[in-house]
Amino acid sequence: MKSLAPSDEDLLERFQRAAFNYFLEHANNENGLVSDKSTPGAPASIAAVGFGLSGYPIGVERGWLTRDAAARRTLATLQFFWNSEQSEDPFATGYKGFFYHFLDMKSGKRVWQSELSMIDTALLLAGILVVGTYFDQDGASEKEIRHLADAIYTRVDWQWARGAQETLRQGWKPEAGFLHYGWEGYSEAIILYVLGLASPSHPIAADCYAGWTSTYQWENIYGQEFLYAGPLFIHHFSHAWIDFAGIQDPFMREKNCDYFENTKRATFVQQEYARRNPYEYEGYGENCWGFSAGEGPGYRNISIGSKTRQFFGYTARGVPFGPDDGTICPSAMLSSLPFAPDISLAALRHLSSRYPQVIANYALPSGFNPTFQGIDPTGLVTEGRLGLDQGITLLMIENFRSGLIWKLMRQCPTIAIGLSRAGFAGGWLK
Amino acid sequence: MTMPKSENNMQQNIQPAIDAPSDQTNAAYMKNVHPAGWKNPKPAGVYNLVVIGAGPAGLVAARGAAALGAKVALLERGAIGGDCLNVGCVPSKTLIRTSRTYAEMRAARNYGAQEPNTIDVDFQMAMERIRSVRARISKSDSILRLSEEGIDVYLGAARFAGPTSVVVDNQTLHFKKALIATGARPMIPDVAGLNDAGYLTNETVFDLSERPHRLLVVGGGPLGCELAQAFSRLGSQVTIVQDEPMFLPGEERDAAQLLSDSLARDGIEIRLNTTFESVRREGTSKIASLRSVDYASTVECDAILVGVGRAPNVDNLNLEAAGVRYDSVQGISVNDFLQTTNKRIYAAGDVCLEHKFTHTADASARIALQNALFLGHQRLSSLTIPWCTYTDPEIAHVGMYVREATAKGIALNTITILMHDVDRAITDGEEEGFVKIHLRSGTDQILGATMVARHAGEMISGVTLAIERGMGLRAFSKVIHAYPTQAEAFKKAADAYNRTRLTSTLKFLSKRWLAWSRGRL
Numbered sequence: 001m002k003s004l005a006p007s008d009e010d011l012l013e014r015f016q017r018a019a020f021n022y023f024l025e026h027a028n029n030e031n032g033l034v035s036d037k038s039t040p041g042a043p044a045s046i047a048a049v050g051f052g053l054s055g056y057p058i059g060v061e062r063g064w065l066t067r068d069a070a071a072r073r074t075l076a077t078l079q080f081f082w083n084s085e086q087s088e089d090p091f092a093t094g095y096k097g098f099f100y101h102f103l104d105m106k107s108g109k110r111v112w113q114s115e116l117s118m119i120d121t122a123l124l125l126a127g128i129l130v131v132g133t134y135f136d137q138d139g140a141s142e143k144e145i146r147h148l149a150d151a152i153y154t155r156v157d158w159q160w161a162r163g164a165q166e167t168l169r170q171g172w173k174p175e176a177g178f179l180h181y182g183w184e185g186y187s188e189a190i191i192l193y194v195l196g197l198a199s200p201s202h203p204i205a206a207d208c209y210a211g212w213t214s215t216y217q218w219e220n221i222y223g224q225e226f227l228y229a230g231p232l233f234i235h236h237f238s239h240a241w242i243d244f245a246g247i248q249d250p251f252m253r254e255k256n257c258d259y260f261e262n263t264k265r266a267t268f269v270q271q272e273y274a275r276r277n278p279y280e281y282e283g284y285g286e287n288c289w290g291f292s293a294g295e296g297p298g299y300r301n302i303s304i305g306s307k308t309r310q311f312f313g314y315t316a317r318g319v320p321f322g323p324d325d326g327t328i329c330p331s332a333m334l335s336s337l338p339f340a341p342d343i344s345l346a347a348l349r350h351l352s353s354r355y356p357q358v359i360a361n362y363a364l365p366s367g368f369n370p371t372f373q374g375i376d377p378t379g380l381v382t383e384g385r386l387g388l389d390q391g392i393t394l395l396m397i398e399n400f401r402s403g404l405i406w407k408l409m410r411q412c413p414t415i416a417i418g419l420s421r422a423g424f425a426g427g428w429l430k
Numbered sequence: 431m432t433m434p435k436s437e438n439n440m441q442q443n444i445q446p447a448i449d450a451p452s453d454q455t456n457a458a459y460m461k462n463v464h465p466a467g468w469k470n471p472k473p474a475g476v477y478n479l480v481v482i483g484a485g486p487a488g489l490v491a492a493r494g495a496a497a498l499g500a501k502v503a504l505l506e507r508g509a510i511g512g513d514c515l516n517v518g519c520v521p522s523k524t525l526i527r528t529s530r531t532y533a534e535m536r537a538a539r540n541y542g543a544q545e546p547n548t549i550d551v552d553f554q555m556a557m558e559r560i561r562s563v564r565a566r567i568s569k570s571d572s573i574l575r576l577s578e579e580g581i582d583v584y585l586g587a588a589r590f591a592g593p594t595s596v597v598v599d600n601q602t603l604h605f606k607k608a609l610i611a612t613g614a615r616p617m618i619p620d621v622a623g624l625n626d627a628g629y630l631t632n633e634t635v636f637d638l639s640e641r642p643h644r645l646l647v648v649g650g651g652p653l654g655c656e657l658a659q660a661f662s663r664l665g666s667q668v669t670i671v672q673d674e675p676m677f678l679p680g681e682e683r684d685a686a687q688l689l690s691d692s693l694a695r696d697g698i699e700i701r702l703n704t705t706f707e708s709v710r711r712e713g714t715s716k717i718a719s720l721r722s723v724d725y726a727s728t729v730e731c732d733a734i735l736v737g738v739g740r741a742p743n744v745d746n747l748n749l750e751a752a753g754v755r756y757d758s759v760q761g762i763s764v765n766d767f768l769q770t771t772n773k774r775i776y777a778a779g780d781v782c783l784e785h786k787f788t789h790t791a792d793a794s795a796r797i798a799l800q801n802a803l804f805l806g807h808q809r810l811s812s813l814t815i816p817w818c819t820y821t822d823p824e825i826a827h828v829g830m831y832v833r834e835a836t837a838k839g840i841a842l843n844t845i846t847i848l849m850h851d852v853d854r855a856i857t858d859g860e861e862e863g864f865v866k867i868h869l870r871s872g873t874d875q876i877l878g879a880t881m882v883a884r885h886a887g888e889m890i891s892g893v894t895l896a897i898e899r900g901m902g903l904r905a906f907s908k909v910i911h912a913y914p915t916q917a918e919a920f921k922k923a924a925d926a927y928n929r930t931r932l933t934s935t936l937k938f939l940s941k942r943w944l945a946w947s948r949g950r951l
Contacts, residue, residue, distance in 0.1 A: 113724060175724035180703070181675040185683055214836040219844040219866070220926055228846075230684075254841050254871070278850030278861055301695075306539040310695055320848050321684045321864065323691055 008345055009401075011352070015334065016397040018362040020059055022390035023052040028105050032077025035105060039384040043102040043111045047120040051391020053077060053127030054241070054405060057134040058398045071141045074131045078148035081124075084108050086155075090174045097156030097202075099124060101171075115171030115179060118161050122192035125153055126241045129195075130405060133412045153414065158196035158204045166211035168192060168204065184215045186229045188237035190259070194418030209422045213251045221320060222272040226265035227251075230318020232292040232332040233392065235263040239338075240395040242415060243406035246427025258427075264339040270332075271343055273319040280307075281326035283370035286343075287350035290333035291317045294389065295366035295382035296325055302375055311372060326371030327382070330364045331389035337400040357381065364389060455558070459565035462572035463509035463516065470584045473603045477503045478803060480596055480605040482588045482747070485512020487611035487779030487791035489571055491799045496580045500803060503605075504576060505598050507587040511571050512613050513632070513780075514788040515564060521636040522656060524563045526820055528556040529663035533696070533822065540859050551665040553641035560636055590752035593772055607774050607802040610754070610762055611795065612747065614740035614780035619648065622708035627716045629734040632657075642666050642733035646718050648706050650677040652819040653737035655689060659821050661735075662696045669699040669729050671706050671720055678819060682832075682880045685825045688863060689882075692823060701729075709734065742781045766809045768798040776802045783810075790815050814898045818887035823863045826890035829878030829897050832868060841871035843930075845903065845923045849883050852922065854914035860884040865919040867893065867903060874902035874927055881919075889917050903927050 026035040028044070034052040036045035056074055059065035084093035091109045093099060100110040101117035132149025135142040163169040163178040168189070171179040183189050193212060196204040219228040229235060238244075244259035252258050274289035293316040301310050311325045318324075333347040352359060358368045358381055366386045373380040398404050409415045410428055419429060460466070479495045481488045484506035492504040509516045538545040569575075576583050586599040595604045616631035618624070630638070632653055643666065647658040650672025662668040670693065676686040677693075694700055704722040711717075718729045742761030749756050755763040755771040762777040764770055770777055776798040779791030793813050800806030816828035835842045850861035863882035870877055879893040896905065907924035911917055 173724055179723060215833060216836075217832050217844055218842065219846045220930060221846045221848075223926065223929060225843070225930065228844075276850070278848070303539075306542070308537070308540075320850075321688060 011348065012337075012397050012401065014362040015348075015359075015364065016058075016394055016401075017062075017064065019364070019390040019394040019397070020055055020062075020064055022363070022385060022387065023048075023055050023394075024065075026387065027052060027073070029073065030076065030106075031080035031108055032073060033080070033103060033105050033108060034387050036102060036387050037384045038386075042105075042384075044105050044108075045102060045120070045387055046099045046117070047101075047123040048387025048391060049077060050120075050124035050127030051240075051387065051395065053124075054130040055391065055394045057130060057408065058394060058404060060134075061402070061404060068141075071135055071139075071145065074135065074145055075141055075148075078128065078131070078145060078152065080108055081128075081152055082148050088174050094121075095172070095174070096160050097121075097152075098161065098172075113173070113175070115173050117171050118168055119170065119189055119192050121156070122189075122195050123237065125156070125195055126191055126409075128152055129412050129414055130241065130408055133408045153195070154199070154201045156195075156199065157202045158199050159202045161196070162204060162208060167208055168196060168212075183212050186216050186227045186234065188234045190422075191238040191241060193422060194238075194242070194415060196418070197421040198414045198418030203421075206421050206423065210250075213249065216251055218255055221269055222276075224265045224269050224272070225255075226257075226269065227255075227259075227262050229266070230291070230321055231316045232266065232270055232290060232318075232329070232336065233316075233388075235266040235339075236332070236335045236392055236396065239263060240335075240392055240399070241405055241409045242419070243399075243403070243410065243428065247419065247424045247429050248426050249423045260339065263336070267336040267340040267343065270319055270336075271340075271347075278320075279324060279326075281324070281371045282374060283326075283328070283354075285350075287347045288328060288354070289347060290329045290331075290336075291319045291324060291327075292329040292332035293317070294327070294329045294331075294386065295384070296327040297369050297372040297376075297379055297382070304371070304374060309371065311369070325369070327367040327369040329367050329389070330358060331366075331393045334364070335392045335396040337396055341400065355380070364393060453561075455561050455565045459561065459568050462565070462568035462574075463511055464506075464585065465573060468573065468585050470586065470599045470601065471582045473503070473582070473601055475501070476604045476606060477501050477582075478606050479503075479799075480603050480608045481505065481611060482596065482608065483512065483611035483613055483743075483779070483781070484510045484571075484576075484583070485611060485613045485779060485791065486514050486788045487613075487795035487798075488512070488609065489576075490792050490795040491609050491611065491778065492576070492581050493579060494796065494799045495803060498803070501582075502580070503582045503584060503603050505584045505586070505588040505596070505603075507585070510573055510576070510583075511568055514791075515568055515571070517633045517636060519788055520564055520567055521560045522632070522653070522660075523820060524560045525556060525636065525664075526656060526660050526822075528559060529660040530822060532665075533663045537859075551641070553664060554639065556664060557636070557638065587746065589746065589748040590754070591748070593752050594774060596752075605774070607776065608752075609795070609798055609802065610747070610770070610775060610777040610781055611779045611791070612743040612781045613791075614742045614761070614786055616736060617739040617741045618736060619706065619738050621706055623710045624734070624736075627709040627711050627734065629736050631736050635735055638733075642731070644715075644731040644733075645669070646671065646716070646729055646731040646734045647737065648734060649737035649739070650674065650679075650702070651737060651739065652678065654735070655693065655819060655821050657735060657737065658698055659693055659696055662693075662698045667699075668697075669701060669731065671701040671704045671718075671729075673703070673705045675703050677702075678825065680831075681819075681825060681827065682866070684864070684866075685827075685880055685882045688823065689819075689821055689825060692821065692862070699729075740780060740786050744781065764810075766811050767801045767807065768794060768810055769801065785815055785817065787815070787817055790817075814894055816890045816894045818890060820887060823860070823882050823884050824886035826881045826883075826886035827879065828890055828894045829876065830868060831878060831880075835868065835877055840877065842868045842877065843871050844868050845926050847919045847922045847926065849916070849919065852916055852919050854916045854918065855883070857914060858884070858916075860916070865889070865923060867920075867923050869903060869927070874904045874924075876901070876903055883916060883919075885916055889919070892917055892920055 033044035034048040035042045056070035060070045098116045098121040101114040128149045135145040169178045193209045270289045274284040275286045277284040297311040298313045337344045365381045367382040478500035480503045481492045482505045495502045584598045588598045591597045645666045645668045647654045647670040658670040707719045709718045744756045753772040762782040764782045778794040778798040780786040797808040818826040845867045847865045849855040849863040866880045868878040906920045911921045
């Protein structure tokens with residue numbers, strides 16, 4: 001890990017602690033569910049739960065939470081997911097071992113007619129595997145954690161999730177069956193495939209992963225050769241749990257690269273886009289970048305000067321092809337710390353000094369938009385905080401500072417088996 | 431709103447799809463494409479080539495054969511020029527040009543100009559221009575001109591009478607070789623209530639006399655996207671429904687996404703992943719029922735434009751009598767030499783090809799002509815076929831897609847140049863888009879390219895030439911490109927490729943050489 005100046009260490013500690021606090025402040029201690037967003041009435045997001053579970057060991061190691069308290073929270077969460085209804089009922093919590101994307105914070109039942117989400121279930125399971133690995137002591141609680149973690153993971157029917165197609169489906173609804181689109185192009189789905197491949201009960205075949213990677217595009221953009229994906233979260237999410245440095249699947253072997261290096265290059269592409277700033281948004285520059293999925297000023301077209309600006313609400317912003325409406329996602333810049341620490345820290349310092357109102361109490365908002373601020377002086381910062389932003393920030397700062405999550409997942413046989421079946425080799429997998 | 435008489439278009443069109451005012455322009459046009467009172471010639475002996483269908487493929491073959499001294503008959507049941515001239519590329523691109531003008535007026539400030547105080551769309555003027563352009567272009571393929579070139583032109587529906595003969599206007603024509611180039615027609619989805627509610631297709635939409643206030647476009651392929659954008663810019667409230675997750679299925683994801691963004695900016699309501707389930711009339715409105723997974727909704731509109739694909743014109747030709755195999759979806763079965771199951775009969779264009787474009791019809795007709803009359807062995811598979819969707823920005827492609835290369839086990843590297851890095855695109859306020867050139871990994875061999883740019887259709891020819899002639903990308907860096915032009919993107923791509931060849935060893939050696947050179951001075 002990179003050695004930091006005391007001021008940097010202090011700064012990161014503050015941001016990380018604020019991110020961690022989200023999971024204390026916006027969780028239901030009865031069932032472990034974590035709110036998708038900090039705004040009142042928001043439902044739970046199962047992916048946010050996955051990040052929250054992964055965060056508890058960080059809290060323990062950092063001294064922000066006792067091991068017992070973390071174990072209690074973890075156990076409540078796992079007991080809920082193990083015991084909640086799995087059926088085709090439209091108000092169940094899950095089906096075939098997968099879970100619905102959004103759940104009611106209290107009852108744990110499906111809300112918003114959300115889809116049974118393969119990727120969000122994978123992010124939840126990744127968190128479950130973290131706690132199943134971390135809580136390794138002999139006490140009854142920790143034993144039960146390990147038992148439930150294994151049971152919940154083993155229950156998932158990954159084969160069914162292919163929907164008789166070549167690749168995994170993105171979702172399923174009791175009202176309509178599988179959503180009729182799968183995964184195309186590089187995305188955050190490596191963790192999904194790794195978990196599906198490693199299953200001892202219902203594994204997907206290796207050709208499923210090969211089918212997905214066949215849709216990759218290796219591009220040279222702004223002089224960087226990399227596996228393209230526009231939004232930065234795609235280059236972060238699987239990396240929150242898996243250390244891809246030095247390990248290669250067949251695609252990366254052919255390109256003489258690895259996914260860790262790829263995320264570094266993607267980060268530099270983001271920085272270069274902001275430096276070029278082709279659409280002349282306010283604030284963009286070499287220290288102000290970070291384009292990812294998140295909130296924005298809302299859907300509207302507004303004339304500013306000689307241009308008509310199109311703003312969006314929640315959307316997956318990406319570069320260089322867009323969409324781009326001038327919104328920066330601060331958690332995206334922070335989450336690139338392990339891959340491009342120098343420019344990430346420089347961006348963080350710039351954010352702190354240039355836009356202090358964005359980082360009140362070090363709690364990162366989903367986005368800020370200096371261009372929109374020109375229209376509405378109070379409209380710089382988007383409303384509320386997102387659980388996913390806080391989770392990825394929490395885990396990536398930790399991976400940068402200590403590598404804790406990566407080390408835990410290296411010890412988890414499921415991850416190593418899944419990676420091997422996907423064709424990964426080399427590095428720490430040896 | 432006045433609909434063209436042929437709004438429903440329920441049967442194959444055997445007359446020109448013209449329902450426009452009987453003005454001088456239209457009279458001149460009709461005289462060129464389907465003159466009243468035309469007297470078919472009397473067949474004289476056996477023809478070297480009988481061509482059925484006077485669209486782009488048929489015209490190319492007939493003219494080429496006649497120019498080389500063949501005795502040629504050209505049979506057309508509708509209008510000379512086929513879909514392209516009459517109800518396809520020509521009218522649609524003309525309308526798109528008008529719509530772009532209105533879009534540029536509204537965006538005048540982006541170009542440093544004052545926006546007009548009022549922008550009133552004159553729809554009838556736009557349609558008049560279509561008729562005028564169509565009439566002008568029809569001159570070059572007029573029936574009189576074809577006759578003057580020595581082609582026997584027969585107007586009327588053709589039917590094969592046997593393996594070497596065809597009947598038209600009660601006359602039997604005997605041939606040594608024949609070419610079927612009857613084209614294709616719009617496919618109509620099987621949607622409850624659609625026939626009763628009425629709908630437009632490309633065969634009828636250009637004859638509208640009033641702009642639909644609210645237009646539902648069904649289908650997110652090239653035709654649907656182009657006309658959705660055009661009508662939106664002409665002031666219609668447009669909703670486009672597409673049953674796939676993205677527009678232009680098969681096109682690169684980023685290209686389709688940019689198009690989607692562009693359509694949204696034009697104010698079009700986009701319904702992806704949505705099926706058009708049924709429609710009913712309610713007063714003067716049509717109420718369309720849509721479904722996206724488990725979300726049902728309705729859209730109220732004044733007109734429905736259907737653009738969900740094209741079906742080959744294989745009916746009523748009595749192909750069985752000629753021993754020509756076909757099916758109603760794939761069209762006429764041909765081998766790589768464009769020969770049908772009757773060795774004397776060839777096919778070209780939309781009636782037999784997957785890629786239903788005017789330029790592919792033209793190219794395939796040249797192959798068929800060579801193979802039919804001059805013992806040629808030219809193959810359809812040898813063609814390098816570009817295509818373009820004329821939205822704003824345009825989307826053009828040639829060669830392989832990444833997924834196709836991967837399926838064949840070919841590793842690719844893609845060089846991407848953003849139009850916002852091309853000076854001329856910046857000066858013209860046309861920075862949106864990209865040029866992606868797919869290279870065989872480790873080489874500069876161009877296997878394919880996709881472009882999204884305001885003038886991508888003009889630009890794609892450069893890469894098509896390179897692929898066809900086997901030129902590598904590096905060749906573009908040796909060609910001087912006029913500055914400033916948007917085609918300079920190719921030079922930038924070549925330069926970007928060259929930089930990838932600059933390995934650390936080369937850099938080291940270069941540095942040492944230059945240091946040594948300084949020392950010698």
